Amino acid sequence: MIYITRREKFSAAHRLHREDWDEQKNFDVFGKCSYPNWHGHNYVLYVTVKGELNPETGFVVNIKHLSKIIKENAIVKLDHRNLNLDVEFLKGKLASTENVAIGIWEQLEPIINELGIQLHSIKVEETENNFVEYFGN
Amino acid sequence: MIYITRREKFSAAHRLHREDWDEQKNFDVFGKCSYPNWHGHNYVLYVTVKGELNPETGFVVNIKHLSKIIKENAIVKLDHRNLNLDVEFLKGKLASTENVAIGIWEQLEPIINELGIQLHSIKVEETENNFVEYFGN
Amino acid sequence: MIYITRREKFSAAHRLHREDWDEQKNFDVFGKCSYPNWHGHNYVLYVTVKGELNPETGFVVNIKHLSKIIKENAIVKLDHRNLNLDVEFLKGKLASTENVAIGIWEQLEPIINELGIQLHSIKVEETENNFVEYFGN
Amino acid sequence: MIYITRREKFSAAHRLHREDWDEQKNFDVFGKCSYPNWHGHNYVLYVTVKGELNPETGFVVNIKHLSKIIKENAIVKLDHRNLNLDVEFLKGKLASTENVAIGIWEQLEPIINELGIQLHSIKVEETENNFVEYFGN
Amino acid sequence: MIYITRREKFSAAHRLHREDWDEQKNFDVFGKCSYPNWHGHNYVLYVTVKGELNPETGFVVNIKHLSKIIKENAIVKLDHRNLNLDVEFLKGKLASTENVAIGIWEQLEPIINELGIQLHSIKVEETENNFVEYFGN
Amino acid sequence: MIYITRREKFSAAHRLHREDWDEQKNFDVFGKCSYPNWHGHNYVLYVTVKGELNPETGFVVNIKHLSKIIKENAIVKLDHRNLNLDVEFLKGKLASTENVAIGIWEQLEPIINELGIQLHSIKVEETENNFVEYFGN
Numbered sequence: 001m002i003y004i005t006r007r008e009k010f011s012a013a014h015r016l017h018r019e020d021w022d023e024q025k026n027f028d029v030f031g032k033c034s035y036p037n038w039h040g041h042n043y044v045l046y047v048t049v050k051g052e053l054n055p056e057t058g059f060v061v062n063i064k065h066l067s068k069i070i071k072e073n074a075i076v077k078l079d080h081r082n083l084n085l086d087v088e089f090l091k092g093k094l095a096s097t098e099n100v101a102i103g104i105w106e107q108l109e110p111i112i113n114e115l116g117i118q119l120h121s122i123k124v125e126e127t128e129n130n131f132v133e134y135f136g137n
Numbered sequence: 138m139i140y141i142t143r144r145e146k147f148s149a150a151h152r153l154h155r156e157d158w159d160e161q162k163n164f165d166v167f168g169k170c171s172y173p174n175w176h177g178h179n180y181v182l183y184v185t186v187k188g189e190l191n192p193e194t195g196f197v198v199n200i201k202h203l204s205k206i207i208k209e210n211a212i213v214k215l216d217h218r219n220l221n222l223d224v225e226f227l228k229g230k231l232a233s234t235e236n237v238a239i240g241i242w243e244q245l246e247p248i249i250n251e252l253g254i255q256l257h258s259i260k261v262e263e264t265e266n267n268f269v270e271y272f273g274n
Numbered sequence: 275m276i277y278i279t280r281r282e283k284f285s286a287a288h289r290l291h292r293e294d295w296d297e298q299k300n301f302d303v304f305g306k307c308s309y310p311n312w313h314g315h316n317y318v319l320y321v322t323v324k325g326e327l328n329p330e331t332g333f334v335v336n337i338k339h340l341s342k343i344i345k346e347n348a349i350v351k352l353d354h355r356n357l358n359l360d361v362e363f364l365k366g367k368l369a370s371t372e373n374v375a376i377g378i379w380e381q382l383e384p385i386i387n388e389l390g391i392q393l394h395s396i397k398v399e400e401t402e403n404n405f406v407e408y409f410g411n
Numbered sequence: 412m413i414y415i416t417r418r419e420k421f422s423a424a425h426r427l428h429r430e431d432w433d434e435q436k437n438f439d440v441f442g443k444c445s446y447p448n449w450h451g452h453n454y455v456l457y458v459t460v461k462g463e464l465n466p467e468t469g470f471v472v473n474i475k476h477l478s479k480i481i482k483e484n485a486i487v488k489l490d491h492r493n494l495n496l497d498v499e500f501l502k503g504k505l506a507s508t509e510n511v512a513i514g515i516w517e518q519l520e521p522i523i524n525e526l527g528i529q530l531h532s533i534k535v536e537e538t539e540n541n542f543v544e545y546f547g548n
Numbered sequence: 549m550i551y552i553t554r555r556e557k558f559s560a561a562h563r564l565h566r567e568d569w570d571e572q573k574n575f576d577v578f579g580k581c582s583y584p585n586w587h588g589h590n591y592v593l594y595v596t597v598k599g600e601l602n603p604e605t606g607f608v609v610n611i612k613h614l615s616k617i618i619k620e621n622a623i624v625k626l627d628h629r630n631l632n633l634d635v636e637f638l639k640g641k642l643a644s645t646e647n648v649a650i651g652i653w654e655q656l657e658p659i660i661n662e663l664g665i666q667l668h669s670i671k672v673e674e675t676e677n678n679f680v681e682y683f684g685n
Numbered sequence: 686m687i688y689i690t691r692r693e694k695f696s697a698a699h700r701l702h703r704e705d706w707d708e709q710k711n712f713d714v715f716g717k718c719s720y721p722n723w724h725g726h727n728y729v730l731y732v733t734v735k736g737e738l739n740p741e742t743g744f745v746v747n748i749k750h751l752s753k754i755i756k757e758n759a760i761v762k763l764d765h766r767n768l769n770l771d772v773e774f775l776k777g778k779l780a781s782t783e784n785v786a787i788g789i790w791e792q793l794e795p796i797i798n799e800l801g802i803q804l805h806s807i808k809v810e811e812t813e814n815n816f817v818e819y820f821g822n
Contacts, residue, residue, distance in 0.1 A: 002509050003544040011264065013150040013175035016332070029331060031338060037219035038150035040177005042264055048544075053513070057440060058427070058505030063541050064442060082174035094332030098276050102327070127148065127179055130337050133277040133322075139783050140818040153606070166605060168612060185818075190787070194714060195701070195779030200815050201716060231606030235550050239601070267611050270551040270596075285812065287698040287723040290469070303468060305475060311767035312698040314725005316812055356722035368469030372413050376464070401696065401727055404474050407414040407459075422675065424561040424586040448630035449561035451588005453675055493585035538559065538590055564743070577742060579749060642743030646687050650738070678748050681688040681733075 003120055004060045005048040008070050010079035013040040014095040017084075038082065043100070044125040045074065047108065051117030061117050073107045097126045101134040109136065139197045140257055142185040145207050147216035150177040151232040154221075175219065180237070181262040182211065184245065188254030198254050210244045234263045238271040246273065277394055278334045279322040282344050284353035287314040288369040291358075312356065317374070318399040319348065321382065325391030335391050347381045371400045375408040383410065414531055415471045416459040419481050421490035424451040425506040428495075449493065454511070455536040456485070458519065462528030472528050484518045508537045512545040520547065551668055552608045553596040556618050558627035561588040562643040565632075586630065591648070592673040593622070595656065599665030609665050621655045645674045649682040657684065687745045688805055690733040693755050695764035698725040699780040702769075723767065728785070729810040730759065732793065736802030746802050758792045782811045786819040794821065 015038050016030035026034040033039070047070050051060045077087055083095035089103040101124045112119045125131040152175050153167035163171040170176070184207050188197045214224055220232035226240040238261045249256045262268040289312050290304035300308040307313070321344050325334045351361055357369035363377040375398045386393045399405040426449050427441035437445040444450070458481050462471045488498055494506035500514040512535040523530045536542040563586050564578035574582040581587070595618050599608045625635055631643035637651040649672045660667045673679040700723050701715035711719040718724070732755050736745045762772055768780035774788040786809045797804045810816040 001546070002512070003546075004509065005542050005544070007540040009264075011176050011178050013177040018330075029336070032217035035217050035223075037222045038175050038177065039148050039217040039219070040150040040175065041148050042179045053509055056429075058507030058510050060509055060543075062440070067540075080169035080172050080176040082176070085174045086172075096332030098278065098327055098334055099332050101276070127146075129281040129341075131279050132334075133279070135275070135277075138820070139786070140820075141783065142816050142818070144814040155604075166610070190783055193703075195781030195784050197783055197817075199714070204814075233606030235552065235601055235608060236606050238550070266555040266615075268553050269608075270553070272549070272551075283812075285724050285726050287725040292467075303473070306765035309765050309771075311770045312723050312725065313696050313765040313767070314698040314723065315696050316727045354717035354720050354724040356724070359722045360720075370469030372415065372464055372471055373469050375413070401694075403418040403478075405416050406471075407416070409412070409414075420675075422587050422589050424588040443628035446628050446634075448633045449586050449588065450559050450628040450630070451561040451586065452559050453590045491580035491583050491587040493587070496585045497583075538557075566741075577747070644743030646689065646738055646745055647743050649687070677692040677752075679690050680745075681690070683686070683688075 001050050002053055002060045003048055003050045004063065004066070005046050006063055006066050006070060008045045008047070008067065008075050009042060010045065010075050010081075011040065011042050012078055012081050012083050013038040014083035015039070016094060016096060018094070038084075041126050043078070045070070045104065046121075046123040046125075047104075048120040048123070049112055049117050050120045061115060065115075066112075069111055070108065073111055074104045077107075078104075097124050097130065097132045098134075100124050101132045105134050105136060138187050139190055140185055140187045141197045141200065141203070142183050143200055143203050143207060145182045145184070145204065145212050147180050147182065147212050147218075148177065149180060149215055149218050149220050150175040151220035152176070153231060153233060155231070175221075178263050180215070182207070182241065183258075183260040183262075184241075185257040185260070186249055186254050187257045198252060202252075203249075206248055207245065210248055211241045214244075215241075234261050234267065234269040235271075237261050238269045242271050242273060275324050276327055276334045277322055277324045278337065278340070279320050280337055280340050280344060282319045282321070282341065282349050283316060284319065284349050284355075285314065285316050286352055286355050286357050287312040288357035289313070290368060290370060292368070312358075315400050317352070319344070319378065320395075320397040320399075321378075322394040322397070323386055323391050324394045335389060339389075340386075343385055344382065347385055348378045351381075352378075371398050371404065371406040372408075374398050375406045379408050379410060412461050413464055413471045414459055414461045415474065415477070416457050417474055417477050417481060419456045419458070419478065419486050421454050421456065421486050421492075422451065423454060423489055423492050423494050424449040425494035426450070427505060427507060429505070449495075452537050454489070456481070456515065457532075457534040457536075458515075459531040459534070460523055460528050461531045472526060476526075477523075480522055481519065484522055485515045488518075489515075508535050508541065508543040509545075511535050512543045516545050516547060549598050550601055550608045551596055551598045552611065552614070553594050554611055554614050554618060556593045556595070556615065556623050558591050558593065558623050558629075559588065560591060560626055560629050560631050561586040562631035563587070564642060564644065566642070586632075589674050591626070593618070593652065594669075594671040594673075595652075596668040596671070597660055597665050598668045609663060613663075614660075617659055618656065621659055622652045625655075626652075645672050645678065645680040646682075648672050649680045653682050653684060686735050687738055688733055688735045689745045689748065689751070690731050691748055691751050691755060693730045693732070693752065693760050695728050695730065695760050695766075696725065697728060697763055697766050697768050698723040699768035700724070701779060701781060703779070723769075726811050728763070730755070730789065731806075731808040731810075732789075733805040733808070734797055734802050735805045746800060750800075751797075754796055755793065758796055759789045762792075763789075782809050782815065782817040783819075785809050786817045790819050790821060 016033040093099045105122045123133045153170040230236045246256045260270045290307040367373045379396045397407045427444040504510045516533045534544045564581040641647045653670045671681045701718040778784045790807045808818045
C-alpha cells in the first residue's frame with residue numbers, strides 16, 4: 001500500500017451565519033466570520049489516495065489523472081465561487097471548513113473508487129493556522 | 138539606513154467588475170474574478186519602513202508599535218471584509234491588488250511619517266503566485 | 275469523525291545538558307545543543323483534535339476557542355521563556371522536543387476532554403528539518 | 412511511543428519511460444515526464460521513526476545520528492544523480508516517486524531497526540503539489 | 549509606478565561542465581554539479597514588471613496575460629527539459645542559474661515592452677537556499 | 686550586474702534589555718523580549734552579492750565558496766550561541782535584529798570585497814513576521 005497526495009487550490013468567499021439566529025448570537029459564535037458582506041480565503045486542498053503499485057507504470061495512480069478528477073469534480077465547483085451561494089454540495093449546510101472537507105470527500109470518493117484505488121483523506125487548509133482532515137465514515 | 142518589514146494578514150472577499158461593462162466584457166477582461174457572488178483570498182501584507190538606528194533601543198522602530206499601527210489603520214478595515222463594499226479607502230476603485238496596495242500606502246504613510254521614519258514599500262500577496270509592490274509616488 | 279488542527283508558535287531558549295555528565299560527555303551526546311549560554315528556536319506547535327461534527331455550528335470545535343485554550347495553557351508558559359528554567363511542566367526533564375511535545379499533551383488533554391472532543395496529536399517543530407509528534411499513551 | 416521526523420533534500424534527474432513502449436505510448440502515459448533528455452526535481456525526503464523515549468537523553472533517537480544514517484544510506488546515492496542511471500536500488504524499476512520512496516524505505520529500515528527503534532514512514536515530495544508516503548508492508 | 553510579480557515553475561535537468569576542462573578540474577570548480585549523468589531542480593521563476601496603473605482595469609497588466617506570455621516564451625522551453633541540450637537560448641552557455649535568469653530576461657523583455665510596461669527583474673530560485681536576480685543591463 | 690543570494694540559518698538565544706533601565710522600563714519598551722532567562726529564534730540569513738558574470742564559470746561567485754565564507758565568518762559565531770553573551774561583534778550593543786544584520790555586514794563585507802564582487806544586502810528574519818535588511822552605509 002502506497003499513499004499519494006495531490007495539492008490543489010481554490011479561492012472562495014464564504015460567511016458563517018445562521019438565519020435562525022440574530023446578529024448578536026451569530027457574532028458571539030462565529031465572530032468576524034459572520035460579517036454580512038462575506039470574506040474569503042485561498043483554500044489549499046490535499047487529496048490523498050492509497051493503493052497497490054501498478055508495476056507497469058510505477059504509479060499508484062497517474063497523478064495527472066488524479067489532478068484532472070479533482071479539478072473537474074471539486075475545484076471547478078469551488079474556485080472563485082461563494083461557498084454559501086454557489087456550491088450545490090454545500091446547500092443547506094454551514095460553510096465551515098469541516099463541511100467543505102466532507103463535501104469534497106463525497107464528490108470524489110465514488111470516482112476515485114472506480115479507479116481501483118481508495119480515497120484515504122481530504123485535507124483542507126483555510127489559513128496557514130487552521131486545517132481540517134477527513135478520512136470518511 | 139536600515140529597512141524593517143512587518144508581515145500581517147487579512148482574509149477578504151472581492152470581485153473585479155465594472156458596472157459600465159456588460160457581463161461578457163467583464164468576463165473577457167477579468168475572467169473568473171468577475172463572477173457575481175464574490176470570491177476571496179488570504180492576503181499577505183508586508184510593510185517595509187526605513188530609518189536610522191535608534192541607539193537607545195537598537196531599533197529603527199519598535200516592531201510591536203509598527204504592528205499596532207498596521208492593524209489599527211489597515212487590517213481592521215480589510216480583514217473579514219468585502220473589499221468592494223466595506224472599505225472606505227477603496228470606494229469608487231476597482232478592488233485589484235494594485236489598488237489595495239496603493240490604498241494601504243495612503244492609510245499608513247502619514248502615520249509612519251510621524252514616527253520620524255519613512256514608509257518604504259507596501260507588498261500585497263493575493264496568492265502564492267501573484268503579488269504587487271508599491272513604493273509611493 | 276473529523277480532525278481539526280490549530281497552529282500556534284512560541285520562541286524559546288533551551289539547552290540540552292545533564293548535570294551528572296561532564297562537559298565532554300554532554301558535548302559528545304548533545305553537540306552544539308549543550309553550549310552553556312543557551313540557544314533558541316521559533317517552535318511551531320500543531321494541536322490536532324478530533325470529534326463529531328456539531329450540526330448547529332458546522333464545527334468539531336470552535337477554532338477560536340481551541341486557540342484560546344492552547345494559548346492560555348501552553349503558549350503563555352513557553353513563549354519568550356527558557357525551557358530549562360521557566361517551565362513548570364518541564365522541571366526535572368531534559369528540554370528535548372520530545373519532552374516539550376509530551377508536556378504540552380499533558381497540559382492540554384484534560385481541558386480538551388472537557389469539551390467533549392479528543393486530543394489526537396501534538397506536533398512540535400523545532401526547525402524546518404526536525405519535528406516530533408505525540409499521540410498520547 | 413513518540414514519532415520523530417528528519418527532513419533531508421536531494422536534487423536529481425530522472426525520466427519516466429519504458430523501453431518496451433514506443434515514444435507515443437510513453438508520452439500518452441507519462442506526458443512531459445517521458446521527454447528523452449531527462450528533467451529533474453528538488454526532492455524533499457521526510458523520514459519518520461518511532462520508539463520509546465530514552466530517559467537518559469530525552470530522545471527517541473539522536474536526530475544528528477538519524478540524519479547521518481539518512482545521508483550515508485540514501486542521500487549520497489540520490490543527490491545530484493540520475494535516478495534511472497546511477498541508483499543501484501532503482502535498477503530495473505521505473506523512477507517514479509512511489510518507487511523512490513519504497514527504495515529509500517528498503518535502504519533505511521534494517522539500519523534503523525538496529526537502533527532499537529522502528530521506521531514509521533518515508534515521505535517523498537517531488538514538487539510542492541505531489542508527494543508519496545510509504546509505511547512498509 | 550507599480551510593480552507586479554508572477555511566480556511560475558519549471559522542472560529541468562542540467563549539469564555544470566566544460567568540455568575544455570578535464571573531469572578533475574570540472575569537479576574542483578563545479579563539485580557535484582559536474583556529475584556526468586545530469587541532476588535537476590524544481591526551479592521557481594519570479595517575473596516582475598512595472599508600469600502605471602491602467603485606470604480602466606485597476607491593473608498594471610492583466611496577470612493572466614502576463615502568465616500566458618511567460619509560459620509561452622519561457623516555461624514551455626524549459627519545463628521538463630535538459631537545460632544543456634534542449635534550450636535554444638542557452639546554447640553555448642554554461643547552464644548556471646545566472647545564465648538561465650539572463651536568458652529568460654532576453655526572451656521576455658521585447659514582448660513585455662510591447663505591452664507598454666517594463667520588465668523590472670527576473671528572479672530564479674534553484675533551491676530554497678540559492679537564487680539569482682537580474683535587472684537587465 | 687547580476688545578484689546572487691545564499692540562505693543560511695542559525696538558532697540563537699537573546700534578550701532585549703538595558704542594564705541602565707529598571708525592569709519596568711525594560712518591559713515597557715521591549716515587552717516579552719526583556720524576560721530575564723532569555724528566549725531564542727531560528728534566524729534565517731540571506732546574503733546577497735552582486736557582480737559581473739564570470740564567463741569561464743557562468744557564475745558571479747561560486748555559491749559553495751560564498752556559503753563557506755558565510756559559515757566561517759558569521760554562522761559559526763552565531764549558531765547555538767547567546768547573542769548577548771557569546772558574540773564578539775555584538776559586544777556592547779543591544780541584540781536587536783537590526784544590530785545583528787549590521788554586525789553580519791561588517792563581518793562579511795571585507796572578505797567578499799576581496800573576491801572582486803560586492804556585498805549588496807544582508808537580510809535577517811527573526812520570525813516569519815519580522816525581518817530586517819541592511820545595504821551598508
